[in-house]
Structure formats: structure tokens, C-alpha cells
Amino acid sequence: MSNKRRLFVDFDLTLVDSIKAYADTYNIMFKDHPDFTPADPKMITEYDFSCICPLLTNKEDKKAMWNNPVFFDVLQFIDNDTLPVLKRLHEKYELIICTIGTPNNLALKALWLKDNLPFIDNYILINNGNCEMSKSIVNMRGAIQIDDIPSNLEGNSEIKILFGKEYPWNRGWYGERCLNWKSVEKRLLFAEKDRME
DSSP states (O other): OOOSEEEEEOSBTTTBOHHHHHHHHHHHHHTTSTTOOOOOGGGOOSTTOTTTOTTOOSHHHHHHHTTOHHHHHHOOBSSTTHHHHHHHHHHHEEEEEEEEEOHHHHHHHHHHHHHHOTTOOOEEEEEOTTOOOOOTTSOOBTOEEEESOGGGGOSSBSEEEEESSOOGGGTTOOSEEESSHHHHHIIIIIHHHHHHO
8 A cells, every 4th residue: 555645537538538539439430421521529519429420329329439449549648748747646646547437448448548557557447337427436535636527526535626628518617627737747746846845
């Protein structure tokens, strides 16, 4: 057991650019369809992707995209600073990835994490069978939590940071926000160091 402070980090839209991966997967899968129009991740307004992926006409097809191996083949870190900042944070904090998904999606996330973040070996994988977006079942007492969904920050973490730019599904957050991994680094490494000096 580590004596470092725990830092819980979300996966989708916090570590990785899931919107771009979803759009890229859609574009690969449907490029030969006669009604195809390329999905533009910058045009997203709904988290069900109906606004940019109109050929996905039912809920099951939309959910299946999250379990598609192509999604994980094209998946990239959310910004160029993610990996180097995580490595620096790992020196000071016990990093724990905490994410919600279906069993198949969670299995693919775990493989992606193992391949791309081998220095992090603590994952909490929550099955969202009832589609509730909440991580309050996880004991984060005394910890720091970073997530892009406000409802996921409703648990007992001591410091709650909403990550990323504003989307329709994360409006209304009045707490602390970091737009990118450089601002996370400034908040969790540099700001704390300045307070100690």
C-alpha cells in the first residue's frame, strides 16, 4: 500500500479523446455507405453522437461503437501533455484510473491502459448496466478526483476537478476546472510546491 495521496483519474475525455476516436471509428466503418457524411468531432453537441453520426440509428448501434476494437486502435491521449504530466504526477501521487463502461468496453479499456500507461496498474472498472453515471460507490475519501462528468464528482473525494472544455453534458459545474493536462500539472504539482515554500 502506497503512502502517496491517491489521485483518481477518469478515462474517457479526461485521459483520452473519446469523441475523436468515436468519430474516426464511425468514419472508418461507414465510409462506403451511400449516405455517408464524415463525422466531425468538433461539431458534437450530444453525448449519444447522433448529431455527428446520423447513420447510427438505434441505441444498440451507438453502444456497440464503444466496444469496437477499431475505436481502441485509433484512440489517442486527449492532448500532447497527458502522458508526460501523468508520469510526473505518478512520482508524487498514487494514480488510479476509475472509469465506467460495459463489460466488453471495460476489458478493452484495461488492455489499452496496460499498453499505453504501463506505469499505472490500479484500475477501478465500474459496470454501467443501469447507465447511471456516478462513481460515488468508490471510496475516495481524502483523495483527488479528476473527471469530465459532474455527476461522477458527487462522491466523497476531498478535491474534485472537472476536466476539459465545456460541453452540453457538463455545464452547470461551479467547482474547480482544469481545461488540459498542463493546468492539472500546475494545480497538482506546482501550486502545492509553491504553498510549501
